Amino acid sequence: MFHPRRTIRALLLPLVAGLALLALPAQSATAASTLTNGGFEADGTGTAVPSGWSESGSTAASYVEAGGHGGSYRLSHYASAAYKVETYQYLSGLTNGTYTLTAWVRSGGGQNSAYLALKNCGSSEQRTDLPVSTSSWIRIVTSINVTNNQCTISINSDANAGNWINVDDLTFASGTTGLSIKGSDISSLAKSEAYGGVYKTSSGTTGDALAILKSAGMNYARLKVWVDPADGYNNKTRVLAMAKRIKAQGMKLLVDFHYSDSWADPGKQTKPAAWAGHSYSQLKTDVYNHTYDVLNALKAQGTTADMVQVGNEINGGMLWSEGSTDNWSQLAGLINSGYSAAKAVSSGTQVALHLANAGDDATVRWWFDNAAAYGINYDVIGLSYYGYWHGTLAAAQTTLDDVASRYGKPVFVAETAYPFRLDSDDSLTNQIDTTAELVSGYPATAAGQLAWMNSVANIVEAVPNGRGLGVFYWEATWTAVTGNGWDPTDATSGNGWENQALFGFDDKALSSMAWFSHR
Secondary structure, three states, X not given: OOOOOOHHHHHHOOOOOOOOOOOOOOOOOOOXXXXXXXXXXXXXXXXXXXXXXXXXXXHHHEEEEEOOOOOOEEEEEEOOOOEEEEEEEEEEOOOOEEEEEEEEXXXXXXXXXXXXXXXXXXXOOEEEEOOOOEEEEEEEEEEEEEOOOEEEEEEEEEEOOOOEEEEEEEEEEEOOOOOOEEEEEOOOHHHHHHOOOOOEOOOOOEOOHHHHHHHHOOOEXXXXXXXXXXXXXXXXXXXXXXXXXXHHOOOEEEEEEOOOOOOOEOOEOEOOHHHOOOOHHHHHHHHHHHHHHHHHHHHHOOOOOOEEEEOOOOOOEOOEOOOEOOOHHHHHHHHHHHHHHHHHHOOOOEEEEEEOOOOOHHHHHHHHHHHHHOOOXXXXXXXXXXXXXXXXXXXXXXXXXXXXXXXOOOEEEEEEOOOOOOOOOOOOOOOOOOHHHOOOOOOOOHHHHHHHHHHHHHHHHOOHHHOEEEEEEEOOOOOOOOOOOOOOOOOOOOOOOHHXXXXXXXXXXXXXXXXXXXX
Protein backbone atom coordinates (compact mmCIF):
# COMPACT_ATOMS: atom_id res chain seq x y z
CA MET A 1 0.00 0.00 0.00
CA PHE A 2 1.11 3.56 -0.57
CA HIS A 3 0.64 4.70 3.00
CA PRO A 4 4.15 4.73 4.54
CA ARG A 5 4.53 2.87 7.82
CA ARG A 6 7.21 3.76 10.32
CA THR A 7 5.97 2.13 13.52
CA ILE A 8 9.32 1.53 15.24
CA ARG A 9 10.72 4.89 14.23
CA ALA A 10 7.53 6.62 15.36
CA LEU A 11 7.93 5.05 18.79
CA LEU A 12 11.60 5.89 19.15
CA LEU A 13 11.73 9.41 17.76
CA PRO A 14 9.45 12.06 19.27
CA LEU A 15 7.36 14.14 16.93
CA VAL A 16 6.89 17.79 17.75
CA ALA A 17 3.40 18.61 16.51
CA GLY A 18 3.02 22.10 15.11
CA LEU A 19 6.73 22.99 15.47
CA ALA A 20 7.50 26.03 13.32
CA LEU A 21 9.92 25.38 10.47
CA LEU A 22 13.45 26.46 11.20
CA ALA A 23 15.02 29.23 9.15
CA LEU A 24 17.38 28.07 6.43
CA PRO A 25 21.04 28.78 7.27
CA ALA A 26 22.90 31.17 5.02
CA GLN A 27 25.26 28.36 4.02
CA SER A 28 25.18 24.58 4.25
CA ALA A 29 27.81 21.89 4.22
CA THR A 30 25.78 20.11 1.56
CA ALA A 31 25.79 23.06 -0.85
CA ALA A 32 26.49 22.03 -4.44
CA SER A 33 26.05 23.40 -7.92
CA THR A 34 23.86 20.48 -8.99
CA LEU A 35 21.08 18.58 -7.24
CA THR A 36 22.44 15.69 -5.17
CA ASN A 37 20.58 12.42 -4.58
CA GLY A 38 17.38 13.53 -6.29
CA GLY A 39 16.24 9.91 -6.50
CA PHE A 40 16.98 9.15 -2.83
CA GLU A 41 18.95 6.07 -3.82
CA ALA A 42 22.21 6.92 -2.00
CA ASP A 43 21.44 5.58 1.46
CA GLY A 44 18.73 2.95 1.46
CA THR A 45 15.60 2.49 3.50
CA GLY A 46 15.29 3.89 6.99
CA THR A 47 17.60 6.81 6.34
CA ALA A 48 16.70 9.70 8.61
CA VAL A 49 18.44 12.42 6.62
CA PRO A 50 19.12 11.49 2.97
CA SER A 51 22.55 12.35 1.59
CA GLY A 52 22.71 15.87 0.21
CA TRP A 53 19.54 16.94 1.99
CA SER A 54 18.76 18.75 5.24
CA GLU A 55 15.65 18.78 7.41
CA SER A 56 13.89 21.12 9.79
CA GLY A 57 10.79 20.97 11.93
CA SER A 58 9.37 17.58 12.91
CA THR A 59 12.36 15.80 11.40
CA ALA A 60 11.25 12.31 12.40
CA ALA A 61 8.42 12.69 9.89
CA SER A 62 10.88 12.89 6.96
CA TYR A 63 12.72 9.74 5.90
CA VAL A 64 13.69 7.45 3.02
CA GLU A 65 11.88 4.16 2.47
CA ALA A 66 11.40 1.49 -0.18
CA GLY A 67 8.97 1.96 -3.03
CA GLY A 68 10.43 4.56 -5.36
CA HIS A 69 9.07 5.90 -8.60
CA GLY A 70 12.08 5.23 -10.78
CA GLY A 71 14.45 3.41 -8.42
CA SER A 72 14.16 1.44 -5.21
CA TYR A 73 13.59 4.27 -2.74
CA ARG A 74 11.61 7.44 -2.18
CA LEU A 75 11.34 10.29 0.29
CA SER A 76 8.28 10.15 2.52
CA HIS A 77 6.67 12.56 4.95
CA TYR A 78 4.46 10.82 7.50
CA ALA A 79 3.74 10.77 11.22
CA SER A 80 1.07 9.41 13.53
CA ALA A 81 0.64 12.87 15.06
CA ALA A 82 0.29 16.30 13.47
CA TYR A 83 3.58 17.56 12.06
CA LYS A 84 5.37 20.26 10.10
CA VAL A 85 8.53 19.28 8.27
CA GLU A 86 10.75 20.61 5.51
CA THR A 87 13.27 18.54 3.56
CA TYR A 88 15.54 20.86 1.61
CA GLN A 89 18.74 21.15 -0.38
CA TYR A 90 20.77 24.32 -0.79
CA LEU A 91 22.56 24.84 -4.11
CA SER A 92 25.26 27.42 -4.70
CA GLY A 93 27.53 28.29 -7.59
CA LEU A 94 24.64 28.30 -10.03
CA THR A 95 24.83 30.20 -13.29
CA ASN A 96 22.11 32.80 -13.17
CA GLY A 97 19.10 32.08 -15.37
CA THR A 98 15.80 30.22 -15.39
CA TYR A 99 15.64 26.75 -13.86
CA THR A 100 12.92 24.12 -13.62
CA LEU A 101 12.39 21.67 -10.79
CA THR A 102 10.70 18.42 -11.81
CA ALA A 103 9.49 15.82 -9.33
CA TRP A 104 7.32 12.73 -9.17
CA VAL A 105 4.87 12.90 -6.27
CA ARG A 106 1.83 11.35 -4.67
CA SER A 107 -0.17 12.12 -1.57
CA GLY A 108 -2.85 10.76 0.70
CA GLY A 109 -4.30 14.25 1.08
CA GLY A 110 -5.64 15.97 4.16
CA GLN A 111 -2.66 18.25 4.81
CA ASN A 112 -2.98 21.91 5.65
CA SER A 113 -0.40 22.29 2.88
CA ALA A 114 1.99 20.06 0.95
CA TYR A 115 4.14 21.64 -1.71
CA LEU A 116 7.46 21.95 -3.48
CA ALA A 117 9.17 25.33 -3.35
CA LEU A 118 12.12 27.11 -4.95
CA LYS A 119 13.29 29.90 -2.67
CA ASN A 120 16.24 32.10 -1.70
CA CYS A 121 17.05 32.28 -5.40
CA GLY A 122 17.09 36.06 -5.74
CA SER A 123 13.54 36.27 -7.10
CA SER A 124 10.13 35.59 -5.64
CA GLU A 125 9.61 32.15 -4.15
CA GLN A 126 7.79 29.73 -6.45
CA ARG A 127 5.55 26.97 -5.13
CA THR A 128 3.66 24.06 -6.62
CA ASP A 129 1.14 22.19 -4.49
CA LEU A 130 1.13 18.42 -4.53
CA PRO A 131 -2.06 16.97 -5.99
CA VAL A 132 -4.55 15.86 -3.38
CA SER A 133 -5.22 12.21 -2.58
CA THR A 134 -3.56 10.33 -5.41
CA SER A 135 -2.10 6.85 -5.05
CA SER A 136 -0.49 7.06 -8.51
CA TRP A 137 2.70 8.95 -9.23
CA ILE A 138 2.21 12.33 -10.90
CA ARG A 139 4.92 14.56 -12.34
CA ILE A 140 4.86 18.21 -11.33
CA VAL A 141 7.16 21.11 -12.19
CA THR A 142 7.96 24.59 -10.99
CA SER A 143 10.35 27.20 -12.39
CA ILE A 144 12.29 30.14 -11.04
CA ASN A 145 14.66 32.84 -12.22
CA VAL A 146 17.94 32.50 -10.30
CA THR A 147 19.61 35.89 -9.93
CA ASN A 148 22.01 35.37 -7.00
CA ASN A 149 23.81 32.17 -8.07
CA GLN A 150 22.01 30.06 -5.48
CA CYS A 151 18.68 28.37 -4.82
CA THR A 152 17.01 26.15 -2.25
CA ILE A 153 14.89 23.18 -3.27
CA SER A 154 12.30 22.62 -0.56
CA ILE A 155 9.76 19.84 0.12
CA ASN A 156 7.17 20.89 2.70
CA SER A 157 4.38 19.29 4.68
CA ASP A 158 2.13 20.98 7.21
CA ALA A 159 0.10 17.91 8.03
CA ASN A 160 -2.42 16.34 10.32
CA ALA A 161 -1.96 13.00 12.03
CA GLY A 162 -1.61 10.18 9.51
CA ASN A 163 -1.18 12.39 6.43
CA TRP A 164 1.53 11.31 4.00
CA ILE A 165 3.36 12.31 0.83
CA ASN A 166 5.91 10.53 -1.36
CA VAL A 167 8.45 12.43 -3.49
CA ASP A 168 11.04 10.98 -5.87
CA ASP A 169 13.20 11.54 -8.93
CA LEU A 170 13.74 15.27 -8.57
CA THR A 171 15.73 17.11 -11.21
CA PHE A 172 16.80 20.75 -11.31
CA ALA A 173 18.01 22.03 -14.66
CA SER A 174 18.02 25.04 -16.94
CA GLY A 175 14.67 25.66 -18.57
CA THR A 176 11.31 27.27 -17.99
CA THR A 177 7.70 26.21 -17.61
CA GLY A 178 4.39 28.00 -17.33
CA LEU A 179 1.00 28.15 -18.99
CA SER A 180 0.24 30.48 -21.88
CA ILE A 181 -3.51 29.77 -21.63
CA LYS A 182 -5.39 30.50 -18.42
CA GLY A 183 -8.84 30.73 -19.88
CA SER A 184 -12.53 30.15 -19.49
CA ASP A 185 -15.52 29.46 -21.66
CA ILE A 186 -17.94 32.36 -21.17
CA SER A 187 -20.47 31.43 -23.84
CA SER A 188 -23.37 31.88 -21.41
CA LEU A 189 -22.45 35.43 -20.40
CA ALA A 190 -24.32 37.52 -22.98
CA LYS A 191 -27.61 35.73 -22.38
CA SER A 192 -27.13 35.84 -18.62
CA GLU A 193 -26.68 39.60 -18.72
CA ALA A 194 -29.68 40.03 -21.01
CA TYR A 195 -31.86 38.21 -18.48
CA GLY A 196 -30.61 40.21 -15.53
CA GLY A 197 -27.52 38.30 -14.45
CA VAL A 198 -25.27 40.28 -12.10
CA TYR A 199 -21.57 39.77 -11.39
CA LYS A 200 -19.69 41.16 -8.43
CA THR A 201 -16.16 41.35 -7.15
CA SER A 202 -15.30 39.30 -4.07
CA SER A 203 -16.01 42.36 -1.95
CA GLY A 204 -19.48 42.78 -3.45
CA THR A 205 -19.03 45.58 -5.99
CA THR A 206 -21.09 45.00 -9.12
CA GLY A 207 -18.98 45.03 -12.26
CA ASP A 208 -18.27 43.61 -15.70
CA ALA A 209 -17.75 39.85 -15.39
CA LEU A 210 -14.98 39.96 -17.99
CA ALA A 211 -13.13 42.69 -16.13
CA ILE A 212 -13.44 40.75 -12.88
CA LEU A 213 -12.09 37.61 -14.53
CA LYS A 214 -9.28 39.57 -16.18
CA SER A 215 -8.27 41.08 -12.85
CA ALA A 216 -8.02 37.53 -11.44
CA GLY A 217 -5.59 36.61 -14.22
CA MET A 218 -7.74 35.16 -16.99
CA ASN A 219 -6.08 35.78 -20.37
CA TYR A 220 -8.08 33.74 -22.90
CA ALA A 221 -11.83 33.42 -23.55
CA ARG A 222 -13.65 30.64 -25.36
CA LEU A 223 -16.94 31.19 -27.20
CA LYS A 224 -19.06 28.53 -28.85
CA VAL A 225 -20.79 29.19 -32.17
CA TRP A 226 -24.09 27.63 -33.18
CA VAL A 227 -25.43 28.09 -36.69
CA ASP A 228 -29.06 29.09 -36.05
CA PRO A 229 -29.92 28.57 -32.38
CA ALA A 230 -33.57 28.89 -31.35
CA ASP A 231 -32.87 31.55 -28.72
CA GLY A 232 -30.64 33.70 -30.96
CA TYR A 233 -27.64 33.40 -28.63
CA ASN A 234 -24.22 31.94 -29.46
CA ASN A 235 -24.73 32.74 -33.12
CA LYS A 236 -22.46 34.82 -35.32
CA THR A 237 -23.92 38.17 -34.29
CA ARG A 238 -23.62 37.48 -30.57
CA VAL A 239 -20.09 36.12 -30.93
CA LEU A 240 -19.01 39.24 -32.78
CA ALA A 241 -20.34 41.46 -30.01
CA MET A 242 -18.71 39.45 -27.24
CA ALA A 243 -15.42 39.25 -29.14
CA LYS A 244 -15.14 43.05 -29.00
CA ARG A 245 -15.45 42.95 -25.23
CA ILE A 246 -12.94 40.11 -24.92
CA LYS A 247 -10.32 41.85 -27.02
CA ALA A 248 -10.96 45.14 -25.22
CA GLN A 249 -9.86 43.37 -22.04
CA GLY A 250 -6.62 42.35 -23.72
CA MET A 251 -7.61 38.68 -23.80
CA LYS A 252 -7.15 36.20 -26.61
CA LEU A 253 -10.10 34.48 -28.28
CA LEU A 254 -10.88 30.83 -29.00
CA VAL A 255 -13.89 30.25 -31.26
CA ASP A 256 -15.51 26.84 -30.78
CA PHE A 257 -17.51 25.75 -33.83
CA HIS A 258 -20.19 23.16 -32.99
CA TYR A 259 -21.57 22.96 -36.57
CA SER A 260 -25.02 22.55 -35.07
CA ASP A 261 -27.96 24.65 -33.87
CA SER A 262 -27.49 23.34 -30.33
CA TRP A 263 -25.07 21.29 -28.23
CA ALA A 264 -22.64 19.02 -30.02
CA ASP A 265 -20.76 16.46 -27.91
CA PRO A 266 -19.79 12.76 -27.99
CA GLY A 267 -23.45 11.75 -27.73
CA LYS A 268 -24.86 13.98 -30.45
CA GLN A 269 -23.56 15.77 -33.52
CA THR A 270 -26.77 16.97 -35.12
CA LYS A 271 -26.57 18.90 -38.38
CA PRO A 272 -28.00 22.43 -38.41
CA ALA A 273 -31.56 22.52 -39.71
CA ALA A 274 -30.43 24.63 -42.66
CA TRP A 275 -28.02 21.88 -43.71
CA ALA A 276 -30.35 18.93 -43.25
CA GLY A 277 -30.60 16.82 -46.38
CA HIS A 278 -27.45 18.30 -47.91
CA SER A 279 -25.11 15.95 -49.73
CA TYR A 280 -21.65 15.25 -48.34
CA SER A 281 -20.15 17.52 -50.98
CA GLN A 282 -22.49 20.32 -50.01
CA LEU A 283 -21.73 19.79 -46.30
CA LYS A 284 -18.04 20.37 -47.00
CA THR A 285 -18.99 23.65 -48.62
CA ASP A 286 -21.31 24.48 -45.73
CA VAL A 287 -18.51 23.95 -43.22
CA TYR A 288 -16.11 26.08 -45.22
CA ASN A 289 -18.56 28.92 -45.78
CA HIS A 290 -19.83 29.04 -42.18
CA THR A 291 -16.33 28.92 -40.72
CA TYR A 292 -15.02 31.54 -43.13
CA ASP A 293 -18.04 33.80 -42.62
CA VAL A 294 -17.74 33.94 -38.83
CA LEU A 295 -13.97 34.23 -38.73
CA ASN A 296 -13.75 36.79 -41.52
CA ALA A 297 -16.37 38.96 -39.79
CA LEU A 298 -14.30 38.76 -36.60
CA LYS A 299 -11.20 39.78 -38.51
CA ALA A 300 -13.03 42.64 -40.24
CA GLN A 301 -13.99 44.21 -36.91
CA GLY A 302 -10.45 43.88 -35.56
CA THR A 303 -11.01 40.87 -33.33
CA THR A 304 -9.29 38.07 -35.23
CA ALA A 305 -9.62 34.68 -33.56
CA ASP A 306 -6.40 33.42 -32.01
CA MET A 307 -7.55 29.82 -32.00
CA VAL A 308 -10.40 27.88 -33.58
CA GLN A 309 -11.95 24.53 -32.76
CA VAL A 310 -13.21 22.69 -35.80
CA GLY A 311 -15.90 20.75 -33.99
CA ASN A 312 -16.72 20.22 -30.31
CA GLU A 313 -15.91 16.93 -28.56
CA ILE A 314 -15.78 15.09 -31.86
CA ASN A 315 -14.89 11.64 -30.50
CA GLY A 316 -17.50 10.14 -32.82
CA GLY A 317 -17.01 12.67 -35.58
CA MET A 318 -19.33 15.55 -36.49
CA LEU A 319 -22.30 16.33 -38.73
CA TRP A 320 -23.72 12.84 -38.31
CA SER A 321 -24.11 10.62 -40.15
CA GLU A 322 -21.97 11.81 -43.05
CA GLY A 323 -19.09 12.88 -40.82
CA SER A 324 -19.08 10.09 -38.25
CA THR A 325 -16.00 8.05 -37.46
CA ASP A 326 -17.66 5.22 -39.36
CA ASN A 327 -16.43 7.07 -42.45
CA TRP A 328 -13.03 8.58 -41.73
CA SER A 329 -12.41 9.80 -45.27
CA GLN A 330 -15.58 11.91 -45.17
CA LEU A 331 -14.85 13.16 -41.63
CA ALA A 332 -11.39 14.17 -42.82
CA GLY A 333 -12.92 16.13 -45.68
CA LEU A 334 -15.24 18.04 -43.37
CA ILE A 335 -12.55 18.87 -40.83
CA ASN A 336 -10.12 19.93 -43.53
CA SER A 337 -12.78 22.25 -44.96
CA GLY A 338 -12.95 24.00 -41.60
CA TYR A 339 -9.18 24.07 -41.31
CA SER A 340 -8.79 25.59 -44.79
CA ALA A 341 -11.39 28.26 -44.07
CA ALA A 342 -9.69 29.27 -40.83
CA LYS A 343 -6.30 29.54 -42.49
CA ALA A 344 -7.77 31.44 -45.44
CA VAL A 345 -8.93 34.14 -43.02
CA SER A 346 -5.77 34.20 -40.90
CA SER A 347 -2.79 31.93 -41.33
CA GLY A 348 -1.76 32.69 -37.76
CA THR A 349 -4.97 31.34 -36.23
CA GLN A 350 -4.28 27.99 -34.58
CA VAL A 351 -6.72 25.19 -35.41
CA ALA A 352 -7.53 22.76 -32.59
CA LEU A 353 -9.28 19.42 -32.67
CA HIS A 354 -11.21 18.72 -29.48
CA LEU A 355 -12.09 15.36 -27.92
CA ALA A 356 -13.72 14.49 -24.62
CA ASN A 357 -12.20 12.27 -21.91
CA ALA A 358 -8.53 13.01 -21.36
CA GLY A 359 -8.41 10.02 -19.04
CA ASP A 360 -8.81 7.56 -21.93
CA ASP A 361 -5.45 7.44 -23.69
CA ALA A 362 -6.38 4.44 -25.85
CA THR A 363 -9.37 6.20 -27.42
CA VAL A 364 -7.54 9.48 -27.92
CA ARG A 365 -4.64 7.65 -29.54
CA TRP A 366 -7.00 5.65 -31.78
CA TRP A 367 -8.66 8.88 -32.89
CA PHE A 368 -5.51 10.80 -33.71
CA ASP A 369 -3.85 7.79 -35.33
CA ASN A 370 -6.80 7.76 -37.73
CA ALA A 371 -6.50 11.51 -38.16
CA ALA A 372 -2.90 11.00 -39.25
CA ALA A 373 -3.81 8.13 -41.55
CA TYR A 374 -6.52 10.14 -43.29
CA GLY A 375 -4.55 13.37 -43.62
CA ILE A 376 -6.57 15.49 -41.22
CA ASN A 377 -5.01 18.93 -40.72
CA TYR A 378 -4.71 20.58 -37.31
CA ASP A 379 -2.24 22.50 -35.15
CA VAL A 380 -3.26 21.81 -31.55
CA ILE A 381 -4.96 19.05 -29.54
CA GLY A 382 -7.67 19.99 -27.02
CA LEU A 383 -9.13 17.51 -24.52
CA SER A 384 -11.99 17.79 -22.06
CA TYR A 385 -11.09 16.56 -18.59
CA TYR A 386 -13.69 16.41 -15.84
CA GLY A 387 -12.21 14.42 -12.98
CA TYR A 388 -15.56 13.18 -11.71
CA TRP A 389 -16.24 11.61 -15.14
CA HIS A 390 -12.90 11.08 -16.86
CA GLY A 391 -10.64 9.26 -14.44
CA THR A 392 -7.61 10.14 -12.36
CA LEU A 393 -5.15 12.96 -12.72
CA ALA A 394 -2.47 10.35 -13.41
CA ALA A 395 -4.54 8.91 -16.28
CA ALA A 396 -5.06 12.38 -17.75
CA GLN A 397 -1.36 13.13 -17.43
CA THR A 398 -0.54 9.91 -19.27
CA THR A 399 -2.82 10.93 -22.14
CA LEU A 400 -1.54 14.50 -22.36
CA ASP A 401 2.08 13.37 -22.32
CA ASP A 402 1.45 10.60 -24.83
CA VAL A 403 -0.39 12.60 -27.47
CA ALA A 404 1.98 15.56 -27.22
CA SER A 405 4.92 13.24 -27.85
CA ARG A 406 3.26 10.88 -30.34
CA TYR A 407 1.90 13.58 -32.63
CA GLY A 408 4.35 16.39 -31.88
CA LYS A 409 1.54 18.85 -31.18
CA PRO A 410 0.82 21.23 -28.30
CA VAL A 411 -2.01 20.14 -26.01
CA PHE A 412 -4.45 21.93 -23.74
CA VAL A 413 -7.41 21.10 -21.53
CA ALA A 414 -10.31 22.59 -23.46
CA GLU A 415 -12.81 22.04 -20.66
CA THR A 416 -12.69 21.28 -16.96
CA ALA A 417 -14.67 22.40 -13.91
CA TYR A 418 -15.43 21.54 -10.30
CA PRO A 419 -18.26 22.35 -7.86
CA PHE A 420 -17.90 24.80 -4.99
CA ARG A 421 -21.11 23.48 -3.40
CA LEU A 422 -23.62 20.71 -4.12
CA ASP A 423 -27.06 22.31 -3.76
CA SER A 424 -28.93 24.10 -6.54
CA ASP A 425 -29.75 27.77 -7.03
CA ASP A 426 -32.58 26.97 -9.44
CA SER A 427 -35.15 24.21 -9.95
CA LEU A 428 -32.94 21.97 -12.11
CA THR A 429 -30.88 19.24 -10.46
CA ASN A 430 -27.18 19.94 -10.78
CA GLN A 431 -24.92 17.78 -12.91
CA ILE A 432 -22.81 17.06 -9.82
CA ASP A 433 -24.84 17.17 -6.61
CA THR A 434 -23.67 14.39 -4.24
CA THR A 435 -20.45 13.80 -2.33
CA ALA A 436 -20.19 10.36 -3.95
CA GLU A 437 -19.66 12.06 -7.32
CA LEU A 438 -16.72 14.19 -6.16
CA VAL A 439 -13.06 13.46 -6.78
CA SER A 440 -11.55 12.02 -3.62
CA GLY A 441 -9.75 14.67 -1.59
CA TYR A 442 -11.38 17.61 -3.34
CA PRO A 443 -14.39 18.88 -1.36
CA ALA A 444 -17.25 20.84 -2.92
CA THR A 445 -15.98 24.16 -1.58
CA ALA A 446 -14.25 27.14 -3.11
CA ALA A 447 -11.00 25.77 -1.66
CA GLY A 448 -11.67 22.38 -3.23
CA GLN A 449 -12.50 24.02 -6.55
CA LEU A 450 -9.22 25.94 -6.41
CA ALA A 451 -7.21 22.85 -5.47
CA TRP A 452 -8.74 20.95 -8.40
CA MET A 453 -7.93 23.67 -10.88
CA ASN A 454 -4.37 23.97 -9.62
CA SER A 455 -3.94 20.20 -9.93
CA VAL A 456 -5.21 20.20 -13.52
CA ALA A 457 -3.02 23.19 -14.35
CA ASN A 458 -0.03 21.37 -12.83
CA ILE A 459 -0.33 18.30 -15.05
CA VAL A 460 -0.72 20.45 -18.16
CA GLU A 461 2.27 22.57 -17.18
CA ALA A 462 4.33 19.39 -16.71
CA VAL A 463 3.81 18.12 -20.29
CA PRO A 464 7.39 17.69 -21.61
CA ASN A 465 9.08 20.00 -24.08
CA GLY A 466 6.80 22.93 -23.29
CA ARG A 467 3.88 21.39 -25.18
CA GLY A 468 1.31 21.96 -22.42
CA LEU A 469 -0.43 25.21 -23.39
CA GLY A 470 -2.95 25.62 -20.60
CA VAL A 471 -6.51 25.17 -19.41
CA PHE A 472 -9.98 26.55 -20.11
CA TYR A 473 -12.48 26.50 -17.25
CA TRP A 474 -15.88 25.56 -18.55
CA GLU A 475 -18.57 28.18 -18.07
CA ALA A 476 -17.22 30.44 -15.35
CA THR A 477 -20.17 32.83 -15.71
CA TRP A 478 -23.08 30.38 -15.97
CA THR A 479 -24.84 31.37 -12.79
CA ALA A 480 -28.51 30.61 -12.16
CA VAL A 481 -30.51 33.26 -14.03
CA THR A 482 -34.13 32.65 -15.00
CA GLY A 483 -34.30 32.33 -18.77
CA ASN A 484 -30.64 31.37 -19.20
CA GLY A 485 -31.10 27.61 -19.09
CA TRP A 486 -29.31 24.87 -20.97
CA ASP A 487 -31.93 24.37 -23.70
CA PRO A 488 -32.10 27.11 -26.36
CA THR A 489 -35.57 25.90 -27.36
CA ASP A 490 -36.99 26.15 -23.83
CA ALA A 491 -36.87 29.46 -21.97
CA THR A 492 -37.93 27.71 -18.74
CA SER A 493 -35.06 25.22 -18.73
CA GLY A 494 -32.69 25.47 -15.79
CA ASN A 495 -28.95 25.50 -15.58
CA GLY A 496 -27.58 22.46 -13.75
CA TRP A 497 -24.11 24.00 -13.67
CA GLU A 498 -24.40 27.04 -11.40
CA ASN A 499 -22.61 25.22 -8.57
CA GLN A 500 -19.57 24.95 -10.86
CA ALA A 501 -19.40 28.60 -11.92
CA LEU A 502 -16.62 30.85 -10.63
CA PHE A 503 -19.18 33.24 -9.16
CA GLY A 504 -21.12 32.20 -6.06
CA PHE A 505 -24.84 32.06 -5.45
CA ASP A 506 -24.46 35.61 -4.09
CA ASP A 507 -22.97 36.62 -7.49
CA LYS A 508 -19.57 37.37 -5.92
CA ALA A 509 -16.30 36.24 -7.47
CA LEU A 510 -15.09 33.10 -5.71
CA SER A 511 -11.64 32.73 -4.18
CA SER A 512 -11.09 29.83 -6.59
CA MET A 513 -10.46 32.38 -9.35
CA ALA A 514 -6.95 32.46 -7.93
CA TRP A 515 -6.11 29.56 -10.24
CA PHE A 516 -5.90 32.09 -13.09
CA SER A 517 -2.73 33.42 -11.49
CA HIS A 518 -1.05 30.05 -11.99
CA ARG A 519 2.34 30.54 -13.61
